[in-house]
Amino acid sequence: MPDFNCNHFELFGLSPGFAIDAEALERAYRSIQSEVHPDRFAHAGEAEQRLSMQWTARVNEAYSTLRRPFERARYLLELQGIHALDPNNTKMPADFLMQQMEWREALAETRAARDFAGLQRMEKDMRIVADNLQGQLAALLDEQRDYVQAAEVLRKYRFMEKLLAEIDAAYEEIE
Amino acid sequence: MALLQIAEPGMSTAPHEHRLAVGIDLGTTNSLVATVRNGISVVINDEHGHSLLPSVVRYRQGGAVTVGYEAQARSSEDPHNTIVSVKRFMGRGLKDLPDLATLPYQFVDAPGMVQLKTVAGVKSPVEVSAEILKVLKVRAEASLGGDLTGAVITVPAYFDDAQRQATKDAAKLAGLNVLRLLNEPTAAAIAYGLDNAAEGVYAVFDLGGGTFDISILKLTCGVFEVLATNGDSALGGDDFDHRIYCWILEQAGLSVLGDHDKRLLLGKAREAKEMLTDQPEAGVTGVLSTGQLVDLKLSGQDFHKMTESLVNKTLLPTRKALRDAGLTPEDVKGVVMVGGSTRMPRIQAAVGEFFGQAPLTNLDPDKVVALGAAMQANVLAGNREGDDWLLLDVVPLSLGIETMGGLTEKIIPRNATIPTARAQEFTTFKDGQTAMAIHVVQGERELVGECRSLARFELRGIPPMVAGAARIRVTFQVDADGLLSVAAREMGSGVEAHIEVKPSYGLSDDEIARMLRDSYDHARSDVEARQLAELKVDGQRLIEATEAALAEDGETLLDASERTAIAALLDAMKQAMQGDDAQSVKRASDALNQGTGEFAARRMDASVKRALKGHKLEELDL
Numbered sequence: 001m002p003d004f005n006c007n008h009f010e011l012f013g014l015s016p017g018f019a020i021d022a023e024a025l026e027r028a029y030r031s032i033q034s035e036v037h038p039d040r041f042a043h044a045g046e047a048e049q050r051l052s053m054q055w056t057a058r059v060n061e062a063y064s065t066l067r068r069p070f071e072r073a074r075y076l077l078e079l080q081g082i083h084a085l086d087p088n089n090t091k092m093p094a095d096f097l098m099q100q101m102e103w104r105e106a107l108a109e110t111r112a113a114r115d116f117a118g119l120q121r122m123e124k125d126m127r128i129v130a131d132n133l134q135g136q137l138a139a140l141l142d143e144q145r146d147y148v149q150a151a152e153v154l155r156k157y158r159f160m161e162k163l164l165a166e167i168d169a170a171y172e173e174i175e
Numbered sequence: 176m177a178l179l180q181i182a183e184p185g186m187s188t189a190p191h192e193h194r195l196a197v198g199i200d201l202g203t204t205n206s207l208v209a210t211v212r213n214g215i216s217v218v219i220n221d222e223h224g225h226s227l228l229p230s231v232v233r234y235r236q237g238g239a240v241t242v243g244y245e246a247q248a249r250s251s252e253d254p255h256n257t258i259v260s261v262k263r264f265m266g267r268g269l270k271d272l273p274d275l276a277t278l279p280y281q282f283v284d285a286p287g288m289v290q291l292k293t294v295a296g297v298k299s300p301v302e303v304s305a306e307i308l309k310v311l312k313v314r315a316e317a318s319l320g321g322d323l324t325g326a327v328i329t330v331p332a333y334f335d336d337a338q339r340q341a342t343k344d345a346a347k348l349a350g351l352n353v354l355r356l357l358n359e360p361t362a363a364a365i366a367y368g369l370d371n372a373a374e375g376v377y378a379v380f381d382l383g384g385g386t387f388d389i390s391i392l393k394l395t396c397g398v399f400e401v402l403a404t405n406g407d408s409a410l411g412g413d414d415f416d417h418r419i420y421c422w423i424l425e426q427a428g429l430s431v432l433g434d435h436d437k438r439l440l441l442g443k444a445r446e447a448k449e450m451l452t453d454q455p456e457a458g459v460t461g462v463l464s465t466g467q468l469v470d471l472k473l474s475g476q477d478f479h480k481m482t483e484s485l486v487n488k489t490l491l492p493t494r495k496a497l498r499d500a501g502l503t504p505e506d507v508k509g510v511v512m513v514g515g516s517t518r519m520p521r522i523q524a525a526v527g528e529f530f531g532q533a534p535l536t537n538l539d540p541d542k543v544v545a546l547g548a549a550m551q552a553n554v555l556a557g558n559r560e561g562d563d564w565l566l567l568d569v570v571p572l573s574l575g576i577e578t579m580g581g582l583t584e585k586i587i588p589r590n591a592t593i594p595t596a597r598a599q600e601f602t603t604f605k606d607g608q609t610a611m612a613i614h615v616v617q618g619e620r621e622l623v624g625e626c627r628s629l630a631r632f633e634l635r636g637i638p639p640m641v642a643g644a645a646r647i648r649v650t651f652q653v654d655a656d657g658l659l660s661v662a663a664r665e666m667g668s669g670v671e672a673h674i675e676v677k678p679s680y681g682l683s684d685d686e687i688a689r690m691l692r693d694s695y696d697h698a699r700s701d702v703e704a705r706q707l708a709e710l711k712v713d714g715q716r717l718i719e720a721t722e723a724a725l726a727e728d729g730e731t732l733l734d735a736s737e738r739t740a741i742a743a744l745l746d747a748m749k750q751a752m753q754g755d756d757a758q759s760v761k762r763a764s765d766a767l768n769q770g771t772g773e774f775a776a777r778r779m780d781a782s783v784k785r786a787l788k789g790h791k792l793e794e795l796d797l
Contacts, residue, residue, distance in 0.1 A: 012787075013787045026395075028786075028787060030395070030396070030398050030565075031786040031787065032783055032786045032787065033398070033565060033567065034398075034565055034786065035779075035782040035783055035785070035786045036779060036782070036783060037565055037567075037655075038594060038654070038655040039355070039551075039554065039555060039563075039565065039566060039655065040563075042325075042354050042355065042555035042556070042557070043555070043556065043557045043716065043720070044720050045716070045717045045720045045721065045767075045768060045771065045775070046717070046768045047768050047769075047771050047772040047775040048720070048775045048778075048779070051772075051775050051776055051779050052779070053594050053652075053654060053655070054596075055779055055783070056594045056655075057594050057595050057596040057652070058596075060591070060592045060593075060594070060595050061595070061596070061597070063592075064591065064592065168498060171494075171498065172495060175491055175494060
């Protein structure tokens with residue numbers, strides 16, 4: 001088995017943190033892929049082909065985790081031993097949940113009315129909220145190192161991700 | 176690490192022996208084979224100078240088979256035994272085929288995939304496709320003057336696992352060594368990207384005879400990264416023909432037609448569509464078997480009207496793919512048109528309007544996929560050194576399993592880069608439950624019934640526990656061909672079950688072996704001889720790869736005793752290769768593979784470290 005002991009950041013030679021040099025990540029990803037990808041081993045022995053496949057899958061997993069802010073934050077917390085999205089960890093502030101319910105109702109109405117412009121407005125608003133949560137995550141994870149608080153923000157962020165996914169689904173339905 | 180060069184066994188061992196590799200576009204309407212000659216990708220023509228091979232197979236009484244133009248010419252005369260557009264049946268059951276009534280075949284609903292009854296017996300779509308591939312193989316070998324090392328076969332990006340597996344099986348049946356299944360739009364991007372030295376985001380719009388794909392790719396420094404793909408594996412030029420056919424029936428006041436007339440008018444419909452590419456109107460003239468004359472004129476405008484909904488059907492997946500990639504039409508630097516159906520002016524206009532730019536059509540849309548596939552085959556066969564490009568492709572449709580209540584739990588999301596492996600844990604529903612049924616599905620819908628069922632298998636021998644206590648880890652792995660395998664393991668006891676996803680829509684290795692025997696009418700000893708030959712080719716490859724690896728890294732990565740151990744395994748392997756016993760070749764090669772596993776792992780680690788070091792130096796240079 002390949003050396004899977006190093007974490008995703010170490011794999012790409014990056015220092016761990018929520019703020020990330022996206023270009024450096026992409027460059028490192030591409031240079032490792034150039035070495036390990038199965039296309040480089042189409043003519044090699046079985047053992048090398050199997051390893052190449054394991055390595056590539058590992059590198060793809062690490063890359064897809066680090067490139068997405070939500071997954072990156074979740075992973076950083078995991079490195080701290082915090083499983084922020086554990087199903088037993090569902091407590092959310094009441095006002096936040098109320099707000100979510102209102103947004104969901106609004107989305108259902110916009111969807112039913114097949115209101116494309118309305119959807120776009122909602123998407124824009126939701127993105128602003130999500131971006132704001134992302135900013136909070138950056139401060140909590142990289143500066144204050146308050147992982148407990150960060151976990152709560154991540155849980156809020158998950159609600160926003162789900163809402164945005166539902167907006168996507170609504171677009172598909174309307175089109 | 177550069178690919179190592181290995182000569183054909185029995186041939187010159189010169190290190191720069193050019194290996195014969197081809198790219199094959201196995202299309203709904205036409206198929207092609209291409210190769211790289213003197214550094215340039217070219218389509219291989221048949222002896223009459225035709226580059227296209229119509230994907231038409233005719234079975235005759237007694238088992239004779241004709242393929243291509245000759246078969247096409249007889250298609251309306253002998254519709255039951257002349258199979259056109261077989262690609263639409265690959266990996267498909269009877270219930271997947273919505274237009275059964277309009278097809279002249281006698282279908283047999285076999286488990287997994289439909290089969291077709293012909294005068295030469297019942298044929299699976301895999302066998303029919305293999306006939307097309309065999310012709311292309313013979314054509315290539317005659318032209319290149321030797322046996323092929325391997326082939327890259329293209330598939331629509333939106334093909335699901337069952338359709339991919341069926342395609343790979345067809346290639347095996349045709350005696351081809353599949354270097355890779357390659358997505359058609361990605362193949363086209365290679366042909367375009369490398370010709371035009373492009374960088375940036377490109378969309379590949381691929382409308383073939385029976386399938387539609389849209390892929391969004393990012394090209395950077397020789398890396399082709401597919402960001403998202405979407406499509407419709409049952410939408411293509413055939414559907415446009417069918418609209419014209421329905422119009423003919425309506426205009427001529429016809430209702431129920433025999434199979435002969437149906438084929439005749441479908442052919443006329445297609446001619447009319449093609450004529451409308453550069454003419455304002457097209458005539459439809461033909462005499463039915465009843466003697467009735469059909470004589471109509473179809474205007475470009477009427478054609479537009481009757482096919483507008485089909486054109487729109489291509490834009491929906493296009494929007495979805497862009498959204499999945501997180502991009503807007505303005506982010507796209509160029510749009511590549513692929514597939515004969517993109518010649519339709521209305522398609523070009525609609526795509527141009529959507530992306531706000533005229534699409535690229537400077538390569539022949541019928542050939543571009545095969546040309547790109549040949550370039551990739553050349554790389555995979557190891558004929559290039561140094562400046563290889565890299566393809567990073569994706570899974571077109573989410574993969575998951577059925578959970579309680581008939582719901583789908585996605586394990587690998589669509590557009591995940593392949594190869595990929597993901598695991599998820601599940602638990603038991605009842606106290607004392609000792610077995611778990613794993614139902615593997617593919618698709619985006621939440622209800623299992625609305626997704627494609629790929630396979631079912633059972634994990635047995637789970638120790639009895641209270642409900643919810645067992646931890647069953649289900650691992651999905653998708654390889655570089657986009658093919659899935661699934662494993663399940665109970666974490667406490669270590670009970671395991673593993674499956675190549677084949678049973679419900681693919682063919683087992685036994686079935687393929689049987690078809691091989693049937694198709695070649697080989698005696699059993701011939702099949703065995705063939706197996707031995709294949710083992711020896713693989714064995715030779717392994718020997719040379721191991722020797723090259725030893726020469727490169729043996730001194731630095733292995734100690735003396737490790738080197739001795741590998742040398743002993745190598746000797747045993749060479750010994751076995753001298754004989755004619757398939758079993759001992761197999762045993763020796765398994766042992767060598769096993770014995771070099773650790774060495775291969777160290778080499779891989781070292782190359783990853785080198786890659787990172789190189790990239791840090793790169794940064795310093797900036």
